[in-house]
Amino acid sequence: MTDVDDRTPAPRPTEMQVRARADALLSRMTVEEKVGQLVQYFSFGPHFTSDGPALQQPDEVEHALARGRTGALLFVTDPAETNRLQRLAIEGSRHGIPALFGFDVVHGLRTIFPVPIAMAASWDPGTVERGQAVAAREARAVGVHLTFAPMLDIARDPRWGRMVEGPGEDPYLASALAAAQVRGFQGDDVGAPDRIIAGPKHFVGYGAALGGRDYDEVDLSESALRNVYLPPFRAAVEAGAGNVMSAYMDLNGIPAGATRRLFTEILREQWGFTGFVVTDADAGRDLVTHGFAADAAEAAARGVGAGVDLEMATTDPAYAHLPEALERGDLDIATVDASVRRILEAKVRLGLFERPFVDERRAAVVLADPAHREEARVAAERSAVLLRNEGGLLPLDPTTLRSVAVLGPLADSRRDTLGPWVFDVDLDETVTVLAGLRGRLDPAVTEVRFAPGIRPARRVFPSMFDVHPGNVPADPEDFDDDAELRRAVSLAAGSDVAVVVLGEWQHMIGEGASRSSLDLPGRQEELLRAVVATGTPVVLVLMNGRPLDLRWAAENVPAILDVWYPGTRGGTAAARLLTGDVSPAGRLPFTWPRSVGQVPLIYSHTRSHSPSAQGVRYWDEASTPLFPFGFGLSYGRFAYSGLTLDRISVRRGESVAVSVTVTNTGNRDADEVAQLYLHQRHGTASRPVRELAGFRRLHVPAGGSRDVVFRLGPAELSYWNAAAGTVVQDRAPFDVWVGGDATAELTTSFVVTG
Template identity: 40%
Template sequence: MRRIYLILGLTICTAASVLQAQAQIPEVEELLSKMTLEEKIGQLNLVTPGGGVATGSVVSEDVEAKIKEGNVGGIFGVSSPEKVRQAQKLAVENSRLGIPLLIGSDVIHGYKTTFPIPLGLSSSWDMDLIKETAQIAAKEATADGINWNFSPMVDIARDPRWGRIAEGAGEDPYLGSQVARAMVEGYQGEDFSAPNTMLATVKHLALYGAVEAGRDYNSVDMSKIKMFNEYLPPYKAAVDAGVASAMTSFNDIHGVPASGNKWLITDLLRERWGFDGFVVSDYTSVNEMIAHGMGDLQDVSALAINAGLDMDMVGEGFLTTLKKSVEEGKVSEEQITKAVRRILEAKHKLGLLDNPYLYSDESRPEKDILTEENRSIARKAARRSFVLLKKHKNTLPLSKDAKIALVGPMANNKNNMLGTWAPTGNPELSVPILEGLRNVAPQAEITYAKGANISNDSVFADKVNVFGPRIEISEKSPEAMIEEALEVSRGADVIVAAVGEATEMSGEAASRTSLSIPESQKKLIRALVKTGKPVVLVLMSGRPLVIEEEMQMPVSILQVWHPGVEAGNAIADVIFGDYNPSGKLTATWPRNVGQIPIYYRMKTTGRPAPESGEFQKFKSNYLDSPNSPLLPFGYGLSYTNFEYGETKISDNKLSKGGTITITTTVTNTGAYDGAEVVQLYTHDKVRSITPPKKELKAFKKILLEKGESKKVSFEISAEDLKFYNANLEFVVEPGEFEFFVAGSSDHQFTGTFTVVE
C-alpha cells in the first residue's frame, strides 16, 4: 500500500510515485543504459584536488586519473574558465562515456565581490537586495567556471556560541524562510542552462544550528513538533522555491547522523516535501559516521546510499565500498541508479550534457567579476546591514570636517573586513575603515592609532589564524598601544573606535564560550571613555556579542558585522550621515552567556516571571540576571525617530477561507530621512499545543522622508496562522489571536481577532 501525507490540506504521493510520474529525460536514460556499475558509482563521487581553502583535513588524491577513469561526478576547489575547461576536457574526452563534471564551490556571501556575512545581510530585512547579491554572486562564480553553489545555509540558530550563526539568517523561521527563498531564486534564476545561473544547495539538512552547547559538529536532540514549527521551515521554503540540491549536516537526528538518516532524506525531504533534486553529503560526513558509532566505512556508506544520499563529498566511501555492498546484497544497484539519475538530471538542467564547456568562456571574468557596479551594490548592501545599537546624545552622524581620532585593531585592517566563509574573496582588495573615512570625508582631519591587539593571547591567536593573519599581536606592549591611542585622541573632536571579533573568531569550527569583546580591547574602550570625549564604537562581529558593559557607557554603538569588500566606504557612508542606518537584529543579543539560548519566540511557562522584571520566588527567572535580553530580535535604531499610530483591523473575525487587513500609520518625526522595518507579530492565545509568546508573521521596509507619514497594511489569512500540531498536521485552530505592529519584537499586544470556522 502506498503511503500518503496530508500537507496544507493537499494529498500528495510518495516520492517514488512522483518520480515515476515525471517524464524521463532521454539523454539521461540513454547514458544510464550504457553505464557499468563502476561508472554509476563514479558519478556519486565528489572530490577536491586541493589548492584552495579546504573545509576539512582531507584532500582527494589522484584526481586527474580518477576523472579519466569515470570515477568522479563533480569537483570543487577549482576555478577560472581555463582550469574548468581542462577538468571538463579530462572527463569529456578521456573517460569512456564523456560525462561532464559538476563544478562546485562555497559562494556564501559573494564570490570575488564579497558582501556582508549572511547574518549581516539578513539584518537588512531587504529581500530584493538579498536576491540581488545572490544574482551577482552567481554571475561572478559562473564567469569563473563554477556551476554549483554550496549555499544558502538556512540553519536556524539561537545559540551565538555556535560560530556558524554568522552564515545564516538568525533565529526566526519566518524571516529565515523569506531569506532562503530570495537566495535560491537569486542563484538559480529562471533558466538553469543560462551561463550566469547556477545550482543552489540548501544546507545543512537538518537542525545543525541547534547543536548542543553551541559546539560545532555536536549532537542535536529535538522533538518533531519543535523541528516542524521552529527549525524546518527555511529548508522547506528553499525546496518550495525549487532548490536543485540539498546538503546533509554533521549532526545526528533521532540518534542517526543526517548523512545516513532515511527519515530525513527520503521520508521527509523527498516524500513529504516532494524534493526532486539530488542530495550531497557535507565534507567527509559519510566517513564521520564511523566515529558516531555507526559501523565501518562499508557499513556507513551503505547506510547513506540506502537512506537516499546521492553524492559523497571527498570521503570516497561510495567509490571504494558500494560495489562490494551490491555484491553482498547490502545495497541494490537500483538504489545506485536512482542516485545517478538525479545527478545526471542536474547536469542536464545546467545544459552540460549539450555543452560541457558552457562555463568556460574566457572573456567573462574581466567583464563580470568585481566590476565597479558590483562593488557599488556591495557598498549598498553593507550599509543597509548595519544596526545602530545605541545613540548617545547627538554624536552621530559626524561632521565631514571634524577632527577624528580613529583607533582600534579593526580600524586599518584589511584581513578582517570580508568575514568568515569568504574563501573566494581577496582581503587585499577590501577597503579598510581608515581608507573609507578619508574617501568619504577628505576634508576631515583624521589621526590613527591601533590602540590594542584584537587579543593578547597568542595561543588563542594561533587557533584563529588558520587561514591567515586575522589576529596580529604587536611587539609593542598593550600599555604603550593604549597610550598611543590616547595621544592621537587628545586633539580630536570625537573618537571612533573600531573593535570586535576577528574574521575567524566566528564561522565554522569557531565556537566560543565567552562572547565578550576581548579584554585587550575592553581596556582600550575604558581608557577612551575616560577622556570625556564623544566616543563611537564601530563594532565588528560574526555573531551577537555580550556588550552589557559597553551599552552602559556614554558611547554610540554601530554594529557593522563583517561588511565585505566595500567595508570602509560603507561604514563611512553611515558615520558621516550619507546613509541613515536601517538594519534590525535577526538574532537576540543576550545580557550574558548564562541566558543562552534566548530568543523572542520562547514559550510562556506555567509560572511566568512578571513582565515588569521584578523578581518573585517560584517563578521562571534567574537570581542574578533579568530574563529579558540586552537587545531583542527586530531591534535597531535610526538617526531619526519613527512614531507608530493606532493599529486598525478590517474585521475582528477571520474565516478559514478569508483574509483580514491590519493597518497602521508610521511617521518620521525626526530630522533625517530614514527607513523603518515595520513588523507584525501575533500570538495564538489557546491552542492544542503550547504556543510561542509571539510570532513574526509579516514585515515591510519603508522609506520615510523627515516629517512624512505612510500607511502600512498587512493582509493576513488563516494560512498564515497555521502550525504543526501533535500529529504533525499543518492546521489552524479556531480561537482568539493577539497582535501588534511595531519596530521590534519587544512590544505589548494592542489588538485581537478571532479565527472562526
C-alpha cells in the same frame, strides 16, 4: 580556452527530455561509472597544504577524472584550471559526461558582501536576492555550477560559531530570506544564464548543537523540528532549490546524513524536492565515526539508502565502496540508479553537455565589474544596525570635525572586514573603516589619525581553514602592547571624536569556532574603557557575526553601530553611515542577550508558570535581553498609528488584512522595518507569546507617512501540532502587535472561528 561563451542561451530542455537523456546515459553505464558520478573530490591544486584533514593531491584527482571515477569537483575557481579539469573529465568518460564544479559561494566570490547574518539584518529580501545574483554571476563566470549555500540553520545559541552564516533565530524571517537567496543564486530555475545551483544546508537542525559546540549532537522535539527548523528549508525547496546538503551531527540519536525520514519522506515525498542531496565534507565516511556503520561500504549503503546522492570527500570516499555494498546486498542497484539519475539530470539542466567550458576572457571582465562593488556597498549600508545613539552623537558632521581618532585592531584590517567563509578574494579591493573615513572626510578639514591599540588575536587551535592566505593575522614584530594602548588613548584625548572598531577577528567565528564566552576578545574592553575615560565622544563600531557582551558599552558608550563583517566595500558603507549620507535601518535577526549565562534567549518562547516574573528569572541579573529581536535605531523617528483589521472574525482557511500607518516624525529621510507579531491566546497547544508573522522594509521621508497592509492567512495562523501529528489551525482568539521590534505595543485582536 574560450570554447563557449555560456551567456548564449541554450535551448532549455523539457523535464521529459531531461529524464530521457539521463535514463539513456544510465542504461549504458557500468556500476563503476555510476559510482563515480556519486563522488565529489576537493581539488585545491599543488599550492595547497593543510595540517588538518588529508586532502587529495592533484595527481589523485586527475587520475580519478581520467578513469571516470568522479563526477564533481570543488574549490576550483581559476577558469583556466576549470577548463583543463573539465576536459579531463569529458575525455575520461566513455560517455562524455562533464563534471560539476562546486564552491562555497557563501557571501560572494570575488566581490564580498556582508556575512549572511548581516544580510539577514537588512530585513530586505530584495537586497539579499540581488547580492546572491552578483555572487552567482561571478561564480558561473569562472566555471562554478553549484554553491553550498544558503545556510538556513536556525541558530538560538550564539556560542555556535556558524551563526554568522545563517539567518538568525526566527523561522519566518529565515524563510523569506531563504527563498530570496535561492532566487538570487538560481534565477527562475536550474540552468538559467549567469546562475548556479543553490544548495541549502545543513538539513536539518545543525544550529541546535548542545551548548553551541560545533558538530555536537542535537535533540529536537517534533514540534521544534516542524515549526522552527524545517520551515526555511521548505521555503528554499518551494523556491526551486536544486540541491540540499546534509548535516554532520546526530539528530535524535541518528546521524542526520543517514536519516531516510529526512531526505526521502520529508524532503522528496512530502515536499516534492526533485534535486540531489550532497553530504557535507566527509560526512559519508563519518557514519563510521558516529558508530552507525561498521565500515565504509556500510556507510555508503546507509547514506545512499537514505537518499543522500553525492558524497563530498577530502580523501578516500565511502561511496567508492558502493560496489562492495552492492555485492553484499546492503542495497540494490535501483537505489544507486536513482541517485545517479539525479546527478545526471542536474548536468543536463545546466546545459553542461552542450557548453561544458567557460569563457576565460569573459570571466576576467565579470569579476572586475564595478557595479558588483556598488551592490556590495549598498548591501553593507542596508545591513548595519544602530544599537545606541545617546544625545544624537550620530551622524557625525564632516564640516565641523577637525580631528578623528580611528582606533582598534579591526579598524584597518582588510581580511577581517571581509569576514569568514571567503576564499577567492582580492584584499587590495577591500575598503576598511579607516580607509572609508579617510575617503569620506576632507583632509583639508579633518585629520584622521589611527592606532590599533592592541595586537591582533591569533587562533589558539589549528583549523583547515587557516591554510587560506590571510586567514590568521600575522603577529606584528616589536608590538609593545602597553605603549600601543597608551598611544591610542592619547590620540583619542586629542580628537573631536573617537571611532573605536572592535569585535571578533574573522577567524574566531564560523565553522569550528564556537566560543564559551561572548566577551570582547583580549584587551578590547580595556581599550574601550580607557578611551571613554578621556571624555572624548566615542562611537563604537562593531565587527561580529553574533551578539557580544556589551553590558558596559551599552551604559557608557554614547553610540554603537554594528556593521558586522561588511565585505569588500564595508569601510565605504561604514563611513557613509557614520556621516549621515544614509541612515542605518538594519534590524537584529536575533535576540541580543546581556551575557552568555542567558543563552539561549529567544523572544518567541511560550508562557510558563508565573508569567509576570518572566523578566526576573535570575537573582543577579534581569532576564530580559540587552536588545530585543528586530531592534534597530535610525536617524529618523517613527510612530505607528491607525492599526485596523478588515474584519475581527474569520473562519479557518480565510485571511485577515492588518493595516497600519508609519510616520517619520524626524527631520531626516530614513527606512523603517515595520514588523507584525501574533499570539494565539489558547488552543490545542501552548503557543509562543509572540511570533513574527509579517514585515516590510519601507522608505519614509521626513515628516511623511506610509500605509502598510499585512495579510494573515492560513500559513500564518497554522502550526504543527505534536499531539495531532499534523498541521492544525485552531479556533482561537489572536493578538496582533505592529511596531519596530518584538516589543511593539500597538495592538489589536481578532478571532478565528468555524
